[in-house]
Amino acid sequence: MAMQPEILELENFLPYRLYRLADDVSREFSRIYKDSHGLTRPEWRTLSGLGQRGTMTATELGEQSAMHKTKVSRAVAELERRRWLTRTPGENDRRVEHLTLTRAGLAAYREMVPLAKAFEQALLAKLSVNERASIVKGVLSLEIALDRRQRPSAEEYKTPAGKG
């Protein structure tokens, strides 16, 4: 075996491929909230988190949607400015603020959820049944391996609107 210097093939390097893939998907998806409402990703995640859970504090939001304190803080400030959410001081603990979507915020959320789901379905629809199973299983296993998994359910990725 020749001792030629070891070469790393960037195009086949998993961290690079994952990043690139996620970035492409995310960029594509961002149209949904960026083009329609001019939201940033942290803002979208905030809206999404509150729409999903109803009420959270900034810290909880950060945990749920994997955002740093400062991102949460700024996103919340912007959504408040738009009057898409309100802050309610905690009764027991005055440091925390309970965040809730306003009617307007909820409306925006409800408008975007179907688009988001459609996006995901369209993406998965480009794959075969086996490939769908693979990406779901693969991603989940890596999440577990990194001990970063939040919720384990994978049942939802079965099939987009009919088999095949």
Next chain:
Amino acid sequence: MAMQPEILELENFLPYRLYRLADDVSREFSRIYKDSHGLTRPEWRTLSGLGQRGTMTATELGEQSAMHKTKVSRAVAELERRRWLTRTPGENDRRVEHLTLTRAGLAAYREMVPLAKAFEQALLAKLSVNERASIVKGVLSLEIALDRRQRPSAEEYKTPAGKG
């Protein structure tokens, strides 16, 4: 079917999970080039690309490693400042610059490649054989679905881009 407003579960939303996963992996991996040499990701990719292919122009580098012009430009400037690469004006076309790693740049590259490979192996080693197959297959299928796949093999890069 109840008419409750549609909820999106962020934790199970593929674009979000992909992004988060890639971000975690990438952040973890960045120690290898950040902690040891203070490189940024664009700088690492530049080093990696040139180490792999030998010589490229800035445009080619951007294509290979999915970086915007400006990122390439700045990364190249920094690596040049470190004397890790040199620019050679194109003979036929004086707009382009052929970039090549210096001895020092190559040394850094050779030092980091085994670490990068070890990182990838360690990551994959946390998965079962089936899970490994799944993530590889799943990622590849999505790359293809997005039509973003680069070449899976470096065999085709043997020739240094001589026209025709």
Next chain:
DNA sequence: TTTCGATGGTTACAAATGAAACCAATTTGG
């Protein structure tokens, strides 16, 4: 009570990023 250390959240500052303007060399179409 007072003090001290943690915690929730914001802000200040520096670095990284992207869009667009820009410069220079090159090609194209008269």
Next chain:
DNA sequence: CCAAATTGGTTTCATTTGTAACCATCGAAA
């Protein structure tokens, strides 16, 4: 040959991001 459009690459400027410092409140301990 020349003017316009193109291309390779850099720079400027505004935005986004992360780190760290910061303010206020809280909980525990003395």
